[in-house]
Amino acid sequence: MDQLKITYFDVDGGRAEPARLALHIGGIAFEDHRFSFSEFAEVRKATPLSQVPTLQVNDVQVTQSGAITRYVGKLSGLYPEDAFQALLCDEIMDGVEDASIKLGVTFGLTGDDLKNARNDLVVSVFPKYLRWLQKQLESHGGEFFAASSLTIADLKVFVFIRGLNSGHLDHVPTNLVETVAPKLNEHMQRIAQIPAIAQHYSKNSAA
């Protein structure tokens, strides 16, 4: 059995979270190496592109969250074997990553710069992605995003929607998703009830 280790910030969200969730659902043991924001400057020195997350597979350290999530998704049975369904799964993964990148560039901004950038996201950017995601969900059966079963696409959307609703993002109203694409909230609630996910969050919030 390969030794797996995920290195990422000590937050229950962001770019490592879909991979963590996939491994929990698959019942695959891994080292969940978490560090604080203040440790990032040191941690990044030992990563391939000064970025996290990384996945270590035995002695090989791999970068890029999409690649990592897809790999552990395969290990966990959460990635479609059918090429066309995998295409639809990947499309959702990459679309959410697209939106996440647009959010990412606003971190580090402050004051009016932050307010204006976030306002632009809320008014112009996120609604476009949210409506697209809701439309994809509906046209693929309403329950899952691809393959009529749980895949890493569902986990990627779940983590993104959970973040938007969290109230942790300044100037992003917590009712944005409910207003623009309420079926994504219903999807989020269904995913949250998956036993391994419910257990993961109850454990971490109790810690």
Added chain:
Amino acid sequence: MDQLKITYFDVDGGRAEPARLALHIGGIAFEDHRFSFSEFAEVRKATPLSQVPTLQVNDVQVTQSGAITRYVGKLSGLYPEDAFQALLCDEIMDGVEDASIKLGVTFGLTGDDLKNARNDLVVSVFPKYLRWLQKQLESHGGEFFAASSLTIADLKVFVFIRGLNSGHLDHVPTNLVETVAPKLNEHMQRIAQIPAIAQHYSKNSAA
């Protein structure tokens, strides 16, 4: 047989090019729908996220270049079946996309803004990615980026390196790759000699 159609700018590069090359190598027929930059405002109205490329598979239009490239890579036998080799292939794909996004935000800038942004890429950003790519190539055997055989990772890197060398990017010296990571140029030259690729470029440049 599925009807495939790729919609993208009429350029021999950018985000659709690895998918076009994969389909040519695989000998898979597709409609190569190209449009001029001035037509983009109209074309994007009919795309899922106002973005290109799109891939149409019969009557389904799909967005996101990584997803598209991976799908046609599978059709063309250019995507590893082994999960770990697929991880290494995806890591390269996503890493190059990362660098491409950083380049992408400089398009539209002018004057000193463009010069400063491009200079930052040349001094700080691209060398990091180029050295990392060269290191990956070397540690995976020196000839290909994953699976000891041609994959979409090779095509993604090929298109990126070809773009950096092209002289079409203002303030990016055409000897940057040769200076920083010369083995990527050797790789590029090997890939360019693949008959389907050589034929593709000789046909287009003659048109």
